[in-house]
Amino acid sequence: MESLFDEIFAIDGVYGILIISKDGINEFNKFKSPLLEKISSKKCKEFIEKSIDIKIIAKTLEKSSESLLQYSQKRLYIKNTDNGYLFIIMDMFVPIAMVRLNCQLLVPEINKIKSPKGLGRFFRK
Secondary structure (H helix, E strand, O other): OHHHHHHHHOOOOEEEEEEEEOOOOEEEEEEOOHHHHHHHHHHHHHHHHHHOOHHHHHHHHOOOOEEEEEOOOEEEEEEEOOOEEEEEEEEOOOOHHHHHHHHHHHHHHHHHOOOOOOHHHHOOO
16 A cells, blocks of 8 residues: 555655644654654654644645645645545655646545544555
């Protein structure tokens, strides 16, 4: 199931993908860099719990299916799914049309996964 994200990671400048449930639970995270993967695996859940207020995201996205946040050096693309939110962390130069296209193809696959245990069980190695 992890291979679903291969095409997004093939885009130069994409750093990571997070899937967060509507309850604020980190269902899946994968990063391109092994060092970032190691750091993120340990701290990602804590960071999400402290930094991301899922209620604010839900209210913001309730009438929109996607958002693009631009910072000084990075962009954060957020896609609303039936199960939660798909976050893609990328550089400024990444072609957003390519990311959107891949997400549109990916979201139906993510929406098929409906489990009380969450998406995480499908992405284990």
